[in-house]
Amino acid sequence: QVQLVQSGAEVKQPGASVRVSCKASGYTFSAYNRHIHWVRQAPGQGLEWMGWINPNTGGTKYAQKFQGRVTMTRDTSISTAYMDLSRLISDDTAIYYCAREVSGFDSWGQGTLVTVSS
Amino acid sequence: DIQMTQSPSSLSASVGDRVSITCRASQSIGTWLAWYQQKPGKAPNLLIYTASNLESGVSSRFSGSGFGTEFTLTISSLQPDDFATYYCQHYNSFPYTFGQGTKLEIK
Numbered sequence: 001q002v003q004l005v006q007s008g009a010e011v012k013q014p015g016a017s018v019r020v021s022c023k024a025s026g027y028t029f030s031a032y033n034r035h036i037h038w039v040r041q042a043p044g045q046g047l048e049w050m051g052w053i054n055p056n057t058g059g060t061k062y063a064q065k066f067q068g069r070v071t072m073t074r075d076t077s078i079s080t081a082y083m084d085l086s087r088l089i090s091d092d093t094a095i096y097y098c099a100r101e102v103s104g105f106d107s108w109g110q111g112t113l114v115t116v117s118s
Numbered sequence: 119d120i121q122m123t124q125s126p127s128s129l130s131a132s133v134g135d136r137v138s139i140t141c142r143a144s145q146s147i148g149t150w151l152a153w154y155q156q157k158p159g160k161a162p163n164l165l166i167y168t169a170s171n172l173e174s175g176v177s178s179r180f181s182g183s184g185f186g187t188e189f190t191l192t193i194s195s196l197q198p199d200d201f202a203t204y205y206c207q208h209y210n211s212f213p214y215t216f217g218q219g220t221k222l223e224i225k
Contacts, residue, residue: 037214039216046205046216046217046218046219047154047156047162047205047207047216047219048216049207049213049214049215049216052212052214061212061213063213064119064213097161097162099161099162101209102167103152103167103168103171103209104152104154104164104166104167104168104173104207104209105152105154105162105164105207106164106167106173108161108162108163109161110161111161
């Protein structure tokens with residue numbers, strides 16, 4: 001079965017960077033049209049789309065809000081996608097999810113809590 | 119960017135009730151719309167894709183309809199497990215955006 005397993009919780013100071021990983025299994029990671037998206041959810045808030053990576057080509061698209069601070073990459077040899085977020089502020093405290101797109105997001109990681117605090 | 123607006127923001131209902139949640143897009147998205155259910159402490163779960171297609175393994179009590187700018191998620195005969203928060207999302211073009219969510223609570 002399709003599984004996305006994310007890295008563990010992180011605590012970061014303001015101004016630091018964080019990397020969250022998302023390891024895929026149960027399907028061909030770089031298959032055509034199996035894109036990986038990143039979505040975050042601040043405490044008690046709704047879902048916010050951050051961006052997308054095409055694991056086949058490495059192509060990316062980011063939400064305007066995160067342009068210049070987010071980088072999404074992948075390592076096809078280990079079926080893993082990464083989301084790097086820099087210059088962290090307290091408002092970046094959230095659960096970060098990766099999700100696979102087929103039609104809609106049919107599989108999600110378990111979420112990674114990133115806490116930004118001094 | 120396409121804005122997605124859900125109504126109501128919260129809804130109280132009883133087991134056995136039929137409920138509907140509406141999602142409106144700020145411009146036409148055809149049928150590029152998905153619905154998700156999220157329970158506290160869990161990742162969202164896909165219920166409906168392309169506006170009206172039921173995801174494999176999801177109860178047939180869930181149904182979706184709509185085209186263009188107005189969409190509806192209907193849950194027939196609410197069960198205790200259905201009390202959760204529901205989100206719509208378009209995937210017509212980047213950026214994909216979500217509705218603000220509808221919290222379905224037990225009356």
